[in-house]
Amino acid sequence: MKKVLVVGGAGYVGSHMVKMLLQANMEVVVLDNLSTGHRDAVLGGEFVEGDTADAACLNRVFREHRFDGVIHFASSTQVGESVKKPGDYYRNNFCNTLNLLDAQIRHEVDVFIFSSTAAIFGNPIQVPIDETHPSRPINPYGRSKWMVEQALRDYDVAHGLRSACLRYFNAAGSDPEGELGERHEPESHLIPLVLRAASGRRENISIFGSDYKTRDGTCVRDYVHVVDLCQAHLLALKQLWKGSGSSVYNLGNGQGFTVQEVISTSEEVTGRKIPVVRTQRREGDADTLVAVSNKAERLLGWDPQFSDLGTIIEHAWLYEKKVAGLK
Ligand code: UFG
Secondary structure, three states, rough: OOOEEEOOOOOOHHHHHHHHHHHOOOOEEEEOOOOOOOOOHHOEEEEEOOOOOOHHHHHHHHOOOOOOOEEEEOOOOOOHHHOHHHHHHHHHHHHHHHHHHHHHHOOOOOOEEEEEEEHHHOOOOOEEOOOOOOOOOHHHHHHHHHHHHHHHHHHHHHHHHHEEEEEEOOEOOOOOOOOOOOOOOOOOOOHHHHHHHHHOOOOOEEEEHHHOOOOOOOOOEEEEEHHHHHHHHHHHHHHHHHOOOOOEEEEEOOOEEEHHHHHHHHHHHHHHHOOOEEEEOOOOOHHHHHOOOHHHHHOOEEEEEOHHHHHHHHHHHHHHHHHHHOO
């Protein structure tokens, strides 16, 4: 039986990953400092409350378990906050990841999956974005993740650490069984906010900017189901276990939807009118971010099951209804 350490396993994508690993009959240990994650989102395995800043804690975890691989989700993810507090972002996302890598090398664990982001690309010079697109991140969040990607290449050369960096576009949706969901506080992501406006937990949804160069003037994003993202992690892990070398993959649906389309589809799925307020652009938003994920499909055999926007929103709605106490 394979044993996997999931760092950040109490968070949004991490908790869905833990569920999938358990269903695949793997042994799971979760390390999470619960700064943004939730203990009750960890549906099984062993839970360790601890921080990647704490080298002694990392050593203890690696001493107590013989891991076959590590999946690293834990990071600070707010773009705006990263501009205001760059030190926090470089420390948590970069320095603490080095702590984790150093600990796993000391304990001879040579497989690592990294939760990366489309933010490493910055403002795209062409869309859709494939893995060869230049990386010019435009904020400390994106730069901190890009720095990890670069460090991973050096760790491979120096220590034989084999890794897969998975650059998510817009992670969305939730567990089709309704057990898990997106639970950021404060929430900043479009789909959960739109659904809060549908359930009545918010008064309305703001559309940030209506004058972008897109089909209806609102930003285009590539929404990818969280379960499909987790599937890609599992496939990447298995690939590394088979002996593959380090690699990077862009993960999206390859299809973009505008903010306005997300709201209209949410109205169809929920059967509710969603009050909208049009406001100014949010700083730092690109017009269009859409991925090419052919590489993951070709090399990992990734085959997203929930690529339809209506299905993504339907699953997110299951969770929102549960939280809002609706039938
Ligand atoms: N939006 C609104 N109103 C809201 C919230 C969002 O109009 O209340 C718009 C945004 O302006 C954007 C789109 O909805 O055009 C999606 O916004 P999200 O905040 O949900 O997602 P982002 O595309 O900004 O962010 C995602 C990831 C980040 C990553 C970023 C860049 O969540 O981690 O892509 O790749 F950094």
